[in-house]
Each structure stands twice: as structure tokens, then as C-alpha cells.
Amino acid sequence: MNAPEQLYGWWVPVKASTYAAQLDTQLDIFHWAMLLIFVLWGIYFVYCLAHYRARPGVPAVRGQLSVAKSMVPDGIILVFEMFMIFVIGLPVWAQVMETFPEEKKANVVHVIAQQFAWNFHYPGPDGEFGRRDIHLVSSGNPIGLDDSDPASKDDIVSINTMPAPLGKPTLAYLTSMDVIHGFNVPAFRTKQDVTPGMRVRIWFEPILRGKFEIACAQLCGLAHYRMLGNVEVMTQEEFDAWIQKKLADKAEL
Numbered sequence: 001m002n003a004p005e006q007l008y009g010w011w012v013p014v015k016a017s018t019y020a021a022q023l024d025t026q027l028d029i030f031h032w033a034m035l036l037i038f039v040l041w042g043i044y045f046v047y048c049l050a051h052y053r054a055r056p057g058v059p060a061v062r063g064q065l066s067v068a069k070s071m072v073p074d075g076i077i078l079v080f081e082m083f084m085i086f087v088i089g090l091p092v093w094a095q096v097m098e099t100f101p102e103e104k105k106a107n108v109v110h111v112i113a114q115q116f117a118w119n120f121h122y123p124g125p126d127g128e129f130g131r132r133d134i135h136l137v138s139s140g141n142p143i144g145l146d147d148s149d150p151a152s153k154d155d156i157v158s159i160n161t162m163p164a165p166l167g168k169p170t171l172a173y174l175t176s177m178d179v180i181h182g183f184n185v186p187a188f189r190t191k192q193d194v195t196p197g198m199r200v201r202i203w204f205e206p207i208l209r210g211k212f213e214i215a216c217a218q219l220c221g222l223a224h225y226r227m228l229g230n231v232e233v234m235t236q237e238e239f240d241a242w243i244q245k246k247l248a249d250k251a252e253l
């Protein structure tokens with residue numbers, strides 16, 4: 001499992017999901033473009049200061065550019081920004097936010113956020129999520145799983161640890177029990193507000209094995225700082241073994 005310094009070096013965190021690199025590319029383009037614009041404007045600014053300065057016998061003059069000519073840099077920036085939005089940005093946005101893996105081919109998890117923990121509800125081998133009822137919530141049953149529902153018999157609840165198989169998409173449905181939280185996995189470039197009363201769907205496909213931090217990205221109360229979890233990316237075999245172990249633990253209770 002990776003240490004924090006391997007995830008966060010001097011640059012952005014390691015790219016641990018399929019779409020991380022595409023999202024980073026946009027940031028890279030923007031930052032290099034901003035640097036270029038900064039340098040070009042700087043040079044032009046110094047040129048104008050020198051060229052139009054007041055000299056003995058010569059008053060300082062204003063540039064005599066026509067409005068049309070002075071709009072050229074703005075025009076170029078506008079075209080560049082339109083290109084970034086429509087050619088580079090929208091296709092990635094559509095892929096990350098609008099195109100979801102099929103449930104049958106994904107690891108489906110219900111994520112239930114609360115002050116101050118992440119609860120993960122897995123359907124178990126039957127692939128069916130058991131019923132949850134807010135009235136059944138207790139310290140021993142943080143998500144209010146209804147044991148009388150046959151579908152909940154093989155369900156698994158994990159707190160602050162979210163195992164996910166490598167090379168397979170994880171489809172997560174996010175809900176909150178109290179206030180707005182933010183499901184943020186920096187290494188995956190996955191970030192989504194978790195809003196009470198809403199059920200929001202997200203997905204990611206890990207490409208690296210290891211432990212990746214989930215940090216709540218919305219200031220959600222006094223202990224917000226310790227609302228930390230981990231996505232533990234493991235092979236499918238390890239994931240299946242984890243499920244079996246949790247089921248065995250459950251049977252012992």
C-alpha cells in the first residue's frame with residue numbers, strides 16, 4: 001500500500017484512474033497557456049513603456065491602435081477558450097459525468113456519508129442491495145440495514161474503507177444522512193458533492209493498486225477534518241476474498 005508521499009509529491013497526485021490523465025491534460029494546457037500569455041503581455045507592456053515614454057521635448061503619447069486592432073488579442077483568447085471548452089473539455093466531461101458503466105459490469109456500491117464518516121454498502125454475492133431504513137440506524141447499524149429483508153442477508157457494510165477491484169469500473173450512488181459532504185478522491189480526480197435528499201451517481205475505474213485517500217471536500221461540521229477514508233484498490237481475487245471474509249465475520253455475529 002502506498003504512503004502519502006507517493007501520492008502527493010511536488011506536483012499533482014498520482015493519476016490512479018482511467019480519466020485522471022485526460023482531466024490533468026486540460027489543467028496542463030491552461031497553465032502553460034497562462035504562462036505564455038503572462039510572458040507575452042509582460043514583453044508588450046515593457047515595450048509600450050519604453051516606446052511611448054516622455055523624453056526631453058517629446059510628450060508621452062498614447063498608443064494609436066484602432067479598436068479593431070486592439071481587440072485582436074482578446075479575439076485570440078476567445079477562440080482558444082472556445083476550443084478548450086468545446087473540443088477538449090466537453091468530451092471529457094461527457095465521459096466522466098454522463099457516460100456510466102453498466103451495473104452488471106461494475107462494482108456497485110452505495111456510499112452513505114454522515115457526520116463524520118463514510119459508510120459503504122455492498123450488495124454481496126446476490127448483487128441485490130438490502131432495504132435500508134432510517135429508523136433502524138444505531139451505533140451497531142450505521143446505515144439502518146433491514147435484516148428482515150432477504151436481500152440484506154449477504155450485504156456488507158464497511159466504514160471508511162472502500163475496497164474496489166482493479167481494472168473494473170466502480171459505480172457509486174452517493175447519499176448523505178445529514179449535511180452536505182464532498183466525496184473527493186484526489187488520486188482519481190473524482191469529486192462530487194453528497195447532498196441530503198439526493199442520490200448522485202458517480203463512477204471511476206482505478207488503474208493502480210493501493211490505498212487512495214477519500215477526503216471530505218465540504219466543510220461539514222466540527223470534525224470535518226477527520227472525515228477520512230480510503231479506496232483500497234485490489235485485484236478482483238483479493239476483492240472477492242475480502243467479500244468472503246466480511247461474510248464470514250458477519251456469520252459469526
Ligand SMILES: [Cu+2]
Pocket residue numbers: 114116180181182216217218219220224227
Ligand atoms: Cu463531510
